[in-house]
Amino acid sequence: MGWRRCLQEVAGRALLSSARRGMEAADGARPRVLVVGAGLAGLGAAQRLSSSRSFPHLRLLESTGRAGGRVCSQRFGIVVEMGAHWIHGPSKENPVFQLASDYGLLDEEAMSEENQQIEVGGHPLLPAVFYSNAGRVLSPELVEGVRNLFSTLLDQTREFLHVPQVSVPSVGEYLRKEIAQQVKEWTDDDETKWLKLAILNTYFKLECCVSGTHSMDHVALGPFGEYAMLPGLDCTFPGGYGGLPDCMLTSLPKESVLFHKPVTAVRWGGSYREESQEGRTFPVQVECEDGERFLADHVIITVPLGFLKEHHETFIDPPLPPRKADAIRQLGFGTNNKIFLEFEQPFWPPDCQLIEVVWEDESPLVEAGTDLQASWFRKLIVFLVLQPYGHVLCGFIAGKESEYMETLSDAAVLTALTDVIRRLTGNPHLAPPKKVMRSQWHSAPYTRGSYSYVAVGSSGDDIDALAQPLPEDAADPRVMALLSHLGTMTRGRLPGRLLSPAWEVPWEVYT
C-alpha cells in the first residue's frame, strides 16, 4: 500500500476520529499533538493542524535555535544555501512549489505556465567549462559525447523496476559493467580513451552528489526507476530558500513552537497523567534533553533518517517493530556538502555557469584510492557559479571525502582548493579565494548527513514501512509518522515526499 493511501485511510481515520471526539469535548479535552522537528516536514504538519480548530493543543519541539532544518540560507556577502537550493520539478503537483507560490517567494519566470510545463527529465544543462588537473580546458564536443553516453546508461538503470532479478545489485556496478563493454568497441587512440574514462568518472562523482551517497555501488539498481520526475524547470528562491520556513513559522501560534528542545525519548505505549489534569491520561510522553516532559495523544516525528539511524534504539519506547527498525538500518543516508568560495575576480569565462573538474588519471574501471587525507579534494567535482553575482562559486562534494572535509579547518580547505584551482587553470599564481564557507551536514548532531537514497538491500517498501503510523493496525495511532523526508523532492517515490504524511490528512473537513 502506498504511503499516501495508507495515511489517508489509517492516520486520517484515526486522528480525525480523535478530532471528532475533541469537537464534542471542551477545549481542554481536545487532542494534544506534538510535532518533533521544525524542518519543512514538521512545519508543514504543524501548519495544517493549527489551521483546524480541533487541535488547539499543538506543540512543535525543535532541537536547534532555528526553523528550516536542511533548508538553511546564510549570508556570504550574498545569500547562499547551505542546504536545499532548488525546487526540483516546480509545478502544481509539487507542494513546496505550491507553498512558495502562495507566499509570493518565486520570481515571474518560475511562476510562468511555460516554466512549469518544461520536461527536463533530470538536471537542466548549464553553460559549462571542463577543466582537467593537467591544466587544460577540455573540448566541449568530447565532453558532450561522454555525457550523452553516461546519461543513456543512467536511463537504462531505471528500467529494472519490475525485473524480478537483477544481474548486479547496484547502479554503480551496472554502469561499470556496461562501460567496460563499450570501451572494447571504442576506436579512439589511447589518450582519448583514457580521457573519456576520466570524464565518465567525473559523472560518477556528480551522481554521488545527486544521490547523496559515497559511491554509486551503494545505490540499489532495482528500485532506482521508482524515482519520479515532476515537470518544471528547476527554480530557486530569489530571496533565499529560508524565506519559506520563515513564512510557515509566522503562520503558527508563537507559543506553539519551542526552540532548543532536543527530544531524547518518545514513549508511546503508556498511560501518563498530568498533575493539573485530573482524571485525564495521555498515551504519549515525550522527554527533552533538559528533562522537560510533554504529554500528548499523538506525536508526529519528522527527524532526519540520519538521526534515527544513530538513535532509534533509545529514542523510541516501546522499540520500533522489526520491520521499521530494519528499514531505518537498510535505507541509505549519505553526505553531500557545499563549499562556497568568493574570488576577487572570476577566473572562468563570463558566460560560464558551471565548472566541471576532470582528473585525467582516474577511471571508473580502476578502484579509487582510499587515502582521504591525500586526496579528499578529488571528490569535489563541480562548481556552480552563483548567478548573478559572478564571483562566488559553490562546490559540491559527496561521500566519505565530504565527511573528512568537515573535520578540517576553513584555512586547510581554502589551501587545498586553491591548489586544486591552480592546477586546473595551469596558473600557479592565481589569487586564492578571499573567503570560504562550507556546510557540515554529517557533523550536525540532529541531521547526521544530507539526504537519503535507496541503498542496496533496501527498497521503496522500506519508505512505506517507515511511514506507517504506530501502533500498526490500530484505529487510533499515537506515533503518526516515523518519516522524515527521504531524498529530494522529485527524486522521491512519489512527488511531494518533502512534507510529513500528516499533510495528507483532510483536516479542513473538521474545521
Ligand SMILES: Cc1cc2nc3c(=O)[nH]c(=O)nc-3n(C[C@H](O)[C@H](O)[C@H](O)COP(=O)(O)OP(=O)(O)OC[C@H]3O[C@@H](n4cnc5c(N)ncnc54)[C@H](O)[C@@H]3O)c2cc1C
Ligand atoms: C546540502 C543539501 C542540499 C540539498 N539540496 C536540495 C535541493 O536542491 N532541493 C531539494 O528539494 N532538496 C534538497 N535537499 C534536501 C532537503 O533540504 C531536505 O530533504 C528537506 O529540507 C528535509 O526536510 P525535513 O523537514 O524532512 O527534515 P529537516 O529539514 O532535516 O528537519 C528536521 C528537523 O528536526 C530537528 N530535529 C532532529 N532531531 C531532533 C530531536 N531529537 N528533537 C527535536 N528536533 C530534532 C532538526 O534540527 C531539524 O530542524 C538538500 C539537502 C542538503 C543537506
